[in-house]
């Protein structure tokens with residue numbers, strides 16, 4: 001069975017082709033050609049019964065987004081005990097154009113983390129019907145209590161390899177955000193690699209020297225760069241300084257123009273190597289919801305007001321309501337950088353770090369046909385393909 005997407009404006013890393021034709025055979029992209037194929041007629045394309053032609057009428061076709069840091073949507077949080085949560089969450093993410101997601105936990109009890117992993121397993125056993133969930137991201141609980149942000153300090157604890165292994169026995173853990181300055185924090189990075197987990201420095205009060213030790217043990221990832229980490233000072237450059245000094249640190253960036261001001265977005269996207277920048281949403285259960293929505297997160301009250309999710313007590317930002325595609329649009333608007341340069345930050349960089357870089361993150365022959373069709377006016381997806389099948 002074959003699917004042919006015609007009249008596509010293909011945006012892929014270093015590729016921008018207007019009026020392209022994408023041929024999908026099975027799960028994979030068989031060809032991407034600039035062509036007069038927009039005038040393709042079913043009869044002339046060698047189509048067989050059951051084959052499909054999809055005319056996207058000049059809309060953008062990009063690699064399906066990979067969100068490695070997101071907690072929930074539509075009123076559901078991945079840490080909810082109810083297994084329905086991950087199904088609804090993954091469905092909402094797919095509607096955003098996210099084809100692969102690492103559902104992200106909060107700093108909660110071990111029992112709650114095990115429940116979240118069990119729910120991910122249930123989603124897997126049901127055939128992963130919406131966005132693909134190859135594993136999960138643990139945000140905490142091994143963070144710095146002074147840099148909790150909206151994470152509940154009550155559940156913060158010291159790094160424990162055993163605890164991560166216990167969770168990974170239930171469902172694969174792909175990433176962990178933790179404070180490298182914690183006891184044995186540098187060694188912890190090495191232990192995480194041994195079990196296939198990407199260690200990431202986050203919610204941290206680390207000095208540059210703390211990061212250097214973890215870097216020597218392979219750590220190359222920073223959780224929501226600039227947010228809840230040590231700022232740049234001219235005598236102690238902190239984690240923000242580290243992100244600018246060390247080229248190969250993969251920095252997550254929340255591009256909602258709230259977590260970082262426009263000039264910070266300009267600094268990051270014009271001064272850092274774009275091969276090491278990953279856009280994330282860090283979205284909460286209030287994403288895909290409307291203003292006035294109130295909820296609890298890890299036992300803390302949060303209110304959505306003017307599109308901003310903040311703790312009722314203390315007013316800390318609690319995460320975002322961002323959609324991946326709108327984050328890409330924001331950075332494009334703020335920096336003027338061409339989409340074909342920025343688009344690697346929404347999937348390919350993530351795929352490379354996670355070891356999927358030969359099959360995900362590009363609209364190119366041989367890659368899996370995980371694709372999002374973006375309406376260039378609303379910047380929302382009008383169609384989403386996963387493994388060659390149109391799911392939206």
Ligand SMILES: [Zn+2]
Pocket residue numbers: 069070071104139282319
């Ligand atoms: Zn988060």
